[in-house]
Amino acid sequence: MPDSSRAASAGLWRDGDFRRLWFGQTVSQLGEHTSLVVLPLFAVLTLDAGAGQLGALRAVGQTPVLLLSLLAGAWVDRWRTRTVMVLTDAGRALALGAAAVAGLLGVLGLPALLVVAFAVGALSVFFDVAYQTSLVRLVTRDQLVRGNSALEGSRSAAQIGGPALGGALVSVLSAPVAAAAGAVFFALSFLSIRRMRRPERLPEPSGTPPRVRRRVVEGLRFVARDTSLRTVCLASAAFQFSFAAVMTAYLLFLPRDLHLSGTAVGLALAATGPGALLGSLLAARLPGRFGHGAVLVSAAALGDGVFLCVPALHGPPAVTVPALLAVNFVFGVGGQLVNVTVMAVRQTVTPDGMQGRVAATITFAGMGLAPLGSLVGGVLAGVWGARTGLLVAAAGMLLSPALMALSPLARLGRALPSPPRAPADG
Numbered sequence: 001m002p003d004s005s006r007a008a009s010a011g012l013w014r015d016g017d018f019r020r021l022w023f024g025q026t027v028s029q030l031g032e033h034t035s036l037v038v039l040p041l042f043a044v045l046t047l048d049a050g051a052g053q054l055g056a057l058r059a060v061g062q063t064p065v066l067l068l069s070l071l072a073g074a075w076v077d078r079w080r081t082r083t084v085m086v087l088t089d090a091g092r093a094l095a096l097g098a099a100a101v102a103g104l105l106g107v108l109g110l111p112a113l114l115v116v117a118f119a120v121g122a123l124s125v126f127f128d129v130a131y132q133t134s135l136v137r138l139v140t141r142d143q144l145v146r147g148n149s150a151l152e153g154s155r156s157a158a159q160i161g162g163p164a165l166g167g168a169l170v171s172v173l174s175a176p177v178a179a180a181a182g183a184v185f186f187a188l189s190f191l192s193i194r195r196m197r198r199p200e201r202l203p204e205p206s207g208t209p210p211r212v213r214r215r216v217v218e219g220l221r222f223v224a225r226d227t228s229l230r231t232v233c234l235a236s237a238a239f240q241f242s243f244a245a246v247m248t249a250y251l252l253f254l255p256r257d258l259h260l261s262g263t264a265v266g267l268a269l270a271a272t273g274p275g276a277l278l279g280s281l282l283a284a285r286l287p288g289r290f291g292h293g294a295v296l297v298s299a300a301a302l303g304d305g306v307f308l309c310v311p312a313l314h315g316p317p318a319v320t321v322p323a324l325l326a327v328n329f330v331f332g333v334g335g336q337l338v339n340v341t342v343m344a345v346r347q348t349v350t351p352d353g354m355q356g357r358v359a360a361t362i363t364f365a366g367m368g369l370a371p372l373g374s375l376v377g378g379v380l381a382g383v384w385g386a387r388t389g390l391l392v393a394a395a396g397m398l399l400s401p402a403l404m405a406l407s408p409l410a411r412l413g414r415a416l417p418s419p420p421r422a423p424a425d426g
Helices: 003-014 016-046 051-076 081-105 110-138 141-172 175-194 212-225 227-256 262-270 272-283 286-290 292-312 317-349 352-368 370-384 386-397 399-405
Strands: none
Touching: 016 051, 016 081, 016 110, 016 141, 016 175, 051 081, 051 110, 051 212, 051 352, 081 110, 081 175, 110 141, 110 317, 110 352, 141 175, 141 272, 141 317, 212 227, 212 352, 227 292, 227 317, 227 352, 227 370, 227 386, 227 399, 262 317, 272 286, 272 317, 286 292, 286 317, 292 317, 292 386, 292 399, 317 352, 352 370, 370 386, 386 399
């Protein structure tokens, strides 16, 4: 590691406010991913919810991404991110705490649980936009890649440990107690982030602040006009659409064509987590050595392309499960390399006053197509069979690295460009 990179990394971890942000974001993500398992299990085990009701609960929890992402970006650009994160942590802790108390008293019904799921999902949208924006205001530009690597590594750990912890708590104790544990995680995040003391580098206002709708449109236009950001947006949309289709066919292919048990399917999917952790570590080093563009394109091609191996699998579980573990591990490494590097590029080429809106616009564009992709994956598997449907959907994932390879993103070197000036408000 070059001396300058080593010094930047050491300086990052000596920063008390960055450590508080890292810890707060880590336990917040753990609470979020725990609740993603706890709330559905709460509905099934405690409220005897049916399949349709469970689907409605999951949909309600995911709806805020579509409804609120763009608004969250516009608002966060005007607010102190520390305030946003503290308030959203407090709100999620109260929502899950109230659900836990009501569940223990036996007075929680499905309508109230739907309200809790929507509230937690909505507040999570604001927290996620805020913590990504907060890093830009907290650290120097040369520390962004390492800062993102640390934050995304902790998020990957939460994705591994959160669902497992939530399921274990529900099994060993009860769903209300598991919900209370989620509330405790959000409370710990609240206490950590609340201790951040450094004044934020808020963008200077110019004239009368425009209405939220205008600010949302400014964010959309800024992404559309910037070649790199437009490519990130299109590549994200292509990936999320195709990946949703892949997962629908994948979850049909594994049990029906490969005859794997539920435990084996869960084990195969879990391999993505350790791969993502390794990807986070590599993302702190590889872009500075080989160039950001080379890492982006090659990692996306490797991580997405590896799924083309899955439809070729045949044989007993002793053969297919190790192969699936390897596929998901490689996918986790490549996917996280892309996530961290793209985030650093996006943060660098975006002016401070547009950070929240750009992050929200890309999230909106990517996640907005995921439900349609899931439907397409089901249609492909139903018409052509799970194996052929999975092959077609997996081939579609290669559109994302192809878009990046044909754009200026592929030519980014070891150093990232300076951000342009933000468009004036007013």
